[in-house]
Amino acid sequence: MKQLxxxxxxRLERHLPEQRLFLRSDTTTRFVRLRPITQxxxxxxxxxxxxxxVIATSILLMDAIGSGNLRDHAVRDQANYEQRxxxxxxERDQRAVETEAAQARFAEAMTRISxxxxxxxxxxxxxxxLETGIDNIQxxxxxxxxxxxxxxxxxxEVTNTLQAETGTTQTTADRSREMEDMLDYLLVAMDRMAGSTQELALDAEQSVNQARHLALENExxxxxxxxxxxxxxxxxxxVVEPLERVFRAAGVTPDQIRRLVRQGANSQTASLRPISVSTSGVMSQDQDISRANALLQRLADIHAYRLGINRLPxxxxxxxSVRETSGFGMRRHPLTGRSTMHNGLDWAGSRGTAIHATADGVVKSAGRQGGYGNLVIIQHEFGIETYYAHLNSMDVRAGQRVSRGQRIGGMGTTGAxxxxxxxxEVRINGRPVNPKTYIRAGQHVF
Known part of the structure; x- marks a missing residue:
């Protein structure tokens, strides 16, 4: 070892010659030998x-730059989402205006038809x-x-009788005057009747022409x-198809929406009720009225959808500005390391970030519950429930009615x-479903 x-x-002495470090005191002087291998x-x-x-500084700088890019990306996503x-x-307001204008045009058309x-x-x-008068006149x-x-x-006959009896056609004065008066009366009556007949004929012809003109205008x-x-x-x-597509994507049929909304008071206005009386005052169902009732039914559906959309999360x-850290489905559990089903969505953010209700409903429970930590459960229509877990604070209590967008607590890290x-989480009759289905459906409306 010493030889090595x-x-x-x-070998190192050519590049790192031996150095001596002198340490001098008042009485003595000592030195420390720095050999090449020591140097x-x-x-x-x-x-x-x-x-x-240098490496640690680079890592810190890269982490800082990466965090800044993530924040900028999150800000851009939020701006794009708000713009959308x-x-x-x-677009929804424009469709509503178009619907109101169409309903006004429809009402005007029905008035003109009437x-x-x-x-x-x-x-x-x-x-x-006129036909009856003409028949009477004829x-x-x-x-x-x-x-x-x-x-x-x-x-x-009288003339022949007189001629046979008297041999002449002459009558007595009284009989002659009587016959002349009767003839004058008949002639005057015939003249009057001829004038009336001509006037009635003209009126009848005008009426026929007017009836033909009205029939053409009616056609x-x-x-x-x-x-x-x-x-x-x-x-x-x-207008209706996008709304029905939203409900189908959320797992709720449009018939359920219509039945539920129409169970409420004043769910159908008088202007949307079907037309049942014709212009002649009798019950009828011609083609125009049937089509008008179909349009009124679709308008009533839009009214029901507008009321029902607030009842879906x-x-x-x-x-x-948060980031999604885990989606719905199978994943590796961060604590146990086992592959388990993840029944919801996870968003990471700063402590106390405001958490809002995703739809109108009633708070079913608000308290600590096992691995969920501080948990708020909201009961909605159609058997739908939403879960908000690991909260740092809870701003609602059980039995309280909440509206969409109302703050219910702050983000935290309680529980597992x-x-x-x-x-x-979103659950239908106790069964977890993918919350993204509802969130994506809402992007077609809001």
């Missing part, structure tokens, strides 16, 4: 320490009256003509109503937790 050290000192060890130690310092929320809210049907009914009644004319012919026949009005109905039906489908429980985070 001597050889090593000999090499010292230089290696100093170099290692310096390299360790604003765009969807503006007026036209009333006019057509009045013209039909006028035509029937019957009177036939009776007068028959009486005239009978009078002429009697006059001819044109039906075509225009068909176009209006078609456009309204297409517009309503554009489609919002995010935390709106601050390795750091400050929120564990969020």
């Amino acid at each position: 050290l001597a050889q090593l000192n000999h 090499a060890v010292a230089l290696a130690s100093v170099g290692s320490f310096f390299a360790w310092g 929320l604003n765009e969807l809210a503006a 007026d036209m049907q009333l006019q057509l009914l009045a013209s039909e009644e006028r035509r029937l009256e 019957h009177t004319i036939r009776r007068v003509v028959r009486e005239r012919d009978e009078a002429r026949t009697r006059l001819a 044109l009005l039906r075509d225009r109503n068909h176009m209006i109905f078609s456009q309204l039906e297409e517009a309503l489908e554009v 489609v919002a995010r429980p935390v709106s601050a 937790s390795t750091g400050v985070h929120l564990h969020y």
Whole structure:
């Protein structure tokens, strides 16, 4: 060993010659010999320490830069999310305005249809009256003509009788005056009847022409109503389809939404009730009324969907700058190391970050519960429950009614937790489902 050290000192002496460090006191002078191998060890130690310092500083700088990038990315994501929320809210308002405008146009069209049907009914009644008057006049004319012919026949008989008895057609003065008066009366009556018949004929012709004109206008009005109905039906489908897609994605059928909302008081306004009385005052179901009732039904569905969307947990429980650390499904448990089912979503953030209710509901429980730590459970409609676990503080109590967006507590690390985070679950009739299904569905509405 000494021989090996001597050889090593000999080789290093060319680069690190032996140095002596003198230590002088008042009475004596001593020195410390620094051999080449000692100097090499010292230089290696100093170099290692310096390299360790450089590496540690680099790691700290990289960590700081990485944290800054993550924060910037989170801020950008939050800004994009808020912008998307604003765009969807503006689109929802625009659809609502379009729906109201369509309903107003539909009401105006129904009013005009009613007026036209009333006019057509009045013209039909006028035509029937004119036809009845013409029949009466023709019957009177036939009776007068028959009486005239009978009078002429009697006059001819009287003339022949007089001629046979007296040999002349001359009558006595009284009989002549009587016959002349009767003839004058008949002639005047026939003249009056002819004038009335001509006037009635003109009125009847005008009525027929007016009836034809009204029938043509009614046909044109039906075509225009068909176009209006078609456009309204297409517009309503554009509005209703995204809402129904949201409910289907959340695992709730639109029929459930409609039944639940309509069970409440004043769920259907008078303007959305079906039309059941025609313009003639009798119960009927023609094509226009059926289509109008179908449109009113779709408008009622939109009204029900608008009320029902607040009853689904489609919002995010935390709106601050946080990061998702664990999703729904199988994962390696951070404490036990075993592969287990993770029934919710985890978001990590700072202690005390505000946690909000994701939908309207009633607080089922609020307290400490095993590995969940401080846990708040909110009961919603359709058998849906939401869980908010590991809270640092709880701002609600059992039995309290909460609204979407209301603060219910602060983020913490109570229970079986390795750091400050929120564990969020959605359960339907006690069965855990993926919360992202509801959050993604809400992005189509809000």
